[in-house]
Amino acid sequence: MTATKTAPMTATTDKTHKPERQVPMTRVLVVDDEPQIVRALVINLKARKYDVDAAPDGATALQLAAARHPDVIVLDLGLPDMDGVEVIRGLRGWTRVPILVLSARHSSDEKVEALDAGADDYVTKPFGMDELLARLRASIRRAEPTGAGEDDVMVDTEDFTVDLAAKKVNRDGRDVRLTPTEWHLLEVLVRNTGRLVSQKQLLQEVWGPSYGTETNYLRVYMAQLRRKLEADPAHPRHFITEPGMGYRFER
Numbered sequence: 001m002t003a004t005k006t007a008p009m010t011a012t013t014d015k016t017h018k019p020e021r022q023v024p025m026t027r028v029l030v031v032d033d034e035p036q037i038v039r040a041l042v043i044n045l046k047a048r049k050y051d052v053d054a055a056p057d058g059a060t061a062l063q064l065a066a067a068r069h070p071d072v073i074v075l076d077l078g079l080p081d082m083d084g085v086e087v088i089r090g091l092r093g094w095t096r097v098p099i100l101v102l103s104a105r106h107s108s109d110e111k112v113e114a115l116d117a118g119a120d121d122y123v124t125k126p127f128g129m130d131e132l133l134a135r136l137r138a139s140i141r142r143a144e145p146t147g148a149g150e151d152d153v154m155v156d157t158e159d160f161t162v163d164l165a166a167k168k169v170n171r172d173g174r175d176v177r178l179t180p181t182e183w184h185l186l187e188v189l190v191r192n193t194g195r196l197v198s199q200k201q202l203l204q205e206v207w208g209p210s211y212g213t214e215t216n217y218l219r220v221y222m223a224q225l226r227r228k229l230e231a232d233p234a235h236p237r238h239f240i241t242e243p244g245m246g247y248r249f250e251r
Helices: 035-047 058-068 084-092 108-117 129-143 180-191 199-206 215-229
Strands: 027-031 051-055 072-075 099-103 121-124 154-156 161-163 168-171 239-242 246-249
Touching (some): 027 035, 027 058, 035 051, 035 129, 051 058, 058 072, 058 084, 072 084, 084 099, 084 108, 099 108, 099 129, 108 215, 121 129, 129 180, 168 215, 180 199, 199 215, 215 239
Parallel strands (some): 027 072, 099 121
Antiparallel strands (some): 154 161, 239 246
16 A cells, blocks of 8 residues: 655745835035045945945036035045135035035144035045044934934024024024034034033034044134124124133023
8 A cells, every 4th residue: 555645735925025115325425636535435435335426626516416415525625626615615505415525735724714614524635434434424413304302492592593303593584504513513502501511522422422622623613603693793692602611502
């Protein structure tokens, strides 16, 4: 008598695969006329899943920024057709995109000029790729919207109103355009109204833990906030300097 083998039954399940949600890649615009630097940046950024565009001069950079809407811009100041500071001013006329300056210019005055024009950070050549990428990530984080929390408040002064939930500042019935770095600095000060915030704390909260001595950043950005928000920037009543220690926001 021969046993008849029956094929094992296999259960089949009807699996419905939902399409995975596509997370948009962070788009970086690299502006530099040195091919070897552009090549190194493109290779390193793409290896870390960034989407990268490159421009060899200022005019192309402005065109690409308008057409491609990058999330962050890495900008050399020494461009063949115009100074990088002009590019920063051109961008700041319509966008708050973070701008990370990458330049061989080492003087304090030139750094201040770039920051004053609206740059968010400044890295000098030659640079370490790890440091540059860390600063790039920090610039992107500062520009990211934050969800509303329990401590989100509206702060009113005689000169302007700060809406922390909406990330907006209004003065004389009009919204004031702030860069991501200006906003972050304002937010830290407003959330500590009446309290001294040390230079080191401000630098580390706004720019990141590796910052602590770049006090010229604070001088530049505090001057910008005063110009945009104080009735008399030369005699501020809201953004108070405590010499050698830090800054304080008063209503």
